[in-house]
Amino acid sequence: MKKMCLIFISFLLIISAAQAATQPVMLTIAEQQATAAFERLDAGLKTAAEKLGETGLTGAAARVVLAALCQEVSYAVDCATVDTQGLLTTIEPAAYRHFEGTDISDQQQVKQMLELHKPVLSGVFRSVEGYDAVDAEYPIFNAEGRFIGSVSVLFKPERFLGEIIQPLVKGTPLAVTVIDVEGRILYAIDPAQIGLNIFTSEVFQPYTDLVQLVRKIVATPEGHGIYRFKREYLTAEDVDRTAFWTSASLYGVDWRLIGIRLEEHTQEPMAAVTTGAVAAEQALELLAADTTFKTALIDDDKDKAITLLEQFYASMPGLYSVQWVNAKGINRFGFPVENSLIEYDYNPGTAESDRQIFRILNKQQADVLEAPLFEGRVGYFTFKPIFSDDRYLGMVYSIKLKSD
Secondary structure, three states, X not given: OOEEEEEEOOOOOOOOHHHHHHOOHHHHHHHHHXXXXXXXXXXXXXXXXXXXXXXXXXXXXXXXXXXXHHHHOOOXXXXXXXXXXXXXXXXXXXXXXXXXXXXXXXXXXXXXXXXXXXXXXXXXXXXXXXXXXXXXXXXXXXXXXXXXXXEEEEEOXXXXXXXXXXXXXXXXXXXXXXXXXXXXXXXXXXXXXXXXXXXXXXXXXXXXXXXXXXXXXXXXXXXXXXXXXXXXXXXXXXXXXXXXXXXEEEOOOOEEEEEEEEOOOOOHHHHOOOOHHHHHHHHHHHHHHOHHHHHHHHOOOHHHHHHXXXXXXXXXXXXXXXXXXXXXXXXXXXXXXXXXXXXXXXXXXXXXXXXXXXXXXXXOOOEEEEEEOOOOOEEEEEEEEEEEOOEEEEEEEEEEEOOO
């Protein structure tokens, strides 16, 4: 199997200071999850192709295989078989069956399949179903090893990518835009940008530093750069932004996923501590995204959650504590215990620092704060929101003491 290259604009606590200074941890998570999603897609297509090699491209048994494939691939528009003439022979679900018999032999990915008999992923094209979509196809061979056609999964890239990206970046200062190597935007937080081409659309031409950076992005597998463009939406004001990107692949087709941070979103208090604090901040993102940690919080498994906090604390020398405050404003626990608040209620907000922390909690976004501790010292707080699907679980936060 060739690989399909996605280039992207973890709880892995082993991260070098150099990596932490350049690439947001969420890119690592996105790359891992995207790679896993592509591997599942490839495996699903391969299994379906093997079964269709036995059942043939048409008939009730073929429909069962296609229906199961579409159910497995949640983002699919439809699943189909294509014969050696380039005709759509069987399509599921039922809503698209009226396209059966349609000749799609002029589509580039179909031409490639009929010529090479190898898995292929198309670029974005206007499908006969009426959508701008991407088509993943896998060759089908019968029991004698003769090529008899292909199995196809048609999907919208913005849905595929949205299922991966939205849960990762929700509540964080990181935005994500995905492009292909032709400069077409496949996914963005602003729906108005999806489908535009950065190299040709009039919207982007006044931003020459953006266009130049995108030329670098499509030409190189990873990196970072600074440019100026709209905050998030095309109607917003211009701001300076920093972009990071990295790579993943399937079937040799390249996409670029770009992680974007606003230059105005600074963390001066943390930056003033040490360079190592940057690694601690990004490792905290990993902890907030860790499935085992989230499950422990949901199940009220305090021992397990504290064990994970202890592991985090041990991996980040110099921290004063790492703690969890739930979505209701109750600081449940932390590690080490002697430096943590236990069942402390921030809701009354009698102290200014309590009110500040409660405001950060309610914003449900990553943030930093310099505030006094009960012990009389001053600490630098770094907050990361925790989400389980759409459920907000509160904040995990670390404290580093300010030097005297």
